[in-house]
């Protein structure tokens with residue numbers, strides 16, 4: 410059992426929490442209107458003024474913002490704080506087009522650290538822990554974000570960053586790392602390298618928790634990691650636009666708590682922009698309630714999720730979002746059907762003959778899109794009878810089709826042949842000429 | 844009776860893979876007694892009888908190959924027409940299924956040897972023995 414970092418806020422009765430959100434929503438709307446020409450213009454176009462926002466429900470009157478707005482206003486056109494108050498920038502390299510710049514006041518860094526301090530405490534970490542930060546440091550928010558969060562709870566931080574995997578494993582042993590934060594695909598690589606070095610994460614290290622995110626991963630992958638290493642694997646969520654990694658699951662592992670005093674979330678039907686009910690899938694929309702350099706109003710991150718606003722077994726009243734199903738940016742459209750790489754992952758990781766690493770290739774043959782899924786065959790899955798291997802290939806193909814509704818070619822490949830990643834895994838290669 | 848251990852490998856159909864297998868074994872001083880490749884389009888299975896299967900298995904595994912060890916029978920084929928038929932027919936009549944088979948000859952051995960993977964190795968040994976088919980021992984294969 411773990412305690413709370415800020416019990417007063419984390420267990421606040423819903424009524425009080427909503428009142429606090431309402432106050433903060435009104436303030437942030439007034440603040441951006443007064444401080445950002447961008448928002449003033451947007452509000453004007455939408456025919457809304459700060460005075461129109463009286464209740465939480467009035468949030469629906471506000472205009473949406475998107476990543477494209479950050480790009481169009483590169484570098485700091487959407488900022489609300491003057492440069493003198495900005496103490497840090499992070500920059501995300503856009504895979505397409507211009508990068509996006511985010512900024513923080515001193516208070517924004519505090520809020521960010523506070524958010525992660527609550528999260529890390531909710532998975533049972535405290536000042537006795539050694540937290541190995543295997544996210545990239547630098548312009549990417551992952552490394553420094555976790556670093557500040559872990560320091561705030563008084564844990565010892567091991568700022569290894571990405572790469573140099575053998576050294577990571579040695580340090581993990583020598584310094585008694587108890588928690589690691591990195592991408593799930595990088596942790597799978599660490600597991601593989603440890604095995605090659607003859608080190609059992611279960612027996613030879615003190616690792617008890619993994620904080621995995623920055624890319625979608627499935628429950629099946631969680632199961633594999635937990636069974637192989639004996640650790641508890643927790644999902645972490647956040648993107649640079651809303652500060653960086655901010656929220657994790659609590660020890661109950663039934664959704665990621667989004668701190669309602671800091672953020673107002675909506676889950677909307679992407680077609681109608683109307684809220685969907687608890688338990689239904691929709692697009693996640695963030696309004697920052699306590700962020701000053703770059704506040705965001707109704708920011709459409711493009712992630713699909715399911716909200717649960719019931720208080721949690723852990724005693725926290727803040728709403729939870731279920732595992733992110735996929736980012737709309739990552740969605741592939743193959744023969745007119747939407748395919749999320751995370752769906753492919755959940756099918757594959759449930760098949761014991763399939764190794765931990767896989768990739769999707771998309772090609773166009775004539776008028777037809779072709780999807781090929783390449784999987785590494787495990788030693789346990791290897792039969793020296795060709796017929797068995799053909800059957801396995803058929804089985805994988807059939808299970809993919811059952812979930813995706815489209816046929817996929819399956820290639821069985823030798824272990825170690827699919828590229829390993831240190832950061833976000835590149836699972837998809839789309840060779841279609843658009 | 845210790846059975847003969849066959850080493851099987853999963854390989855993608857890429858240039859140089861079979862050569863890599865051969866090099867890995869020869870660097871370790873392991874000799875290949877017999878080898879066959881079964882292909883299925885973009886991948887295949889290499890099956891081998893080695894003079895030191897334990898060592899071969901270990902070095903291949905260390906070199907990240909997907910490898911398994913399987914019990915097989917090595918039987919001598921009579922140097923007359925119908926030699927293969929007799930073996931396969933005997934097994935079939937006694938409802939022993941043959942998963943696969945491949946033959947090899949060596950300079951020292953008098954006759955061709957047939958490697959068989961069957962679903963019931965003990966029964967195969969018995970029914971072939973009754974027909975006076977000579978079954979090679981592990982030591983004999985190692986000494987070839």
Ligand SMILES: [Zn+2]
Pocket residue numbers: 659660661666721722723724725
């Ligand atoms: Zn909880």
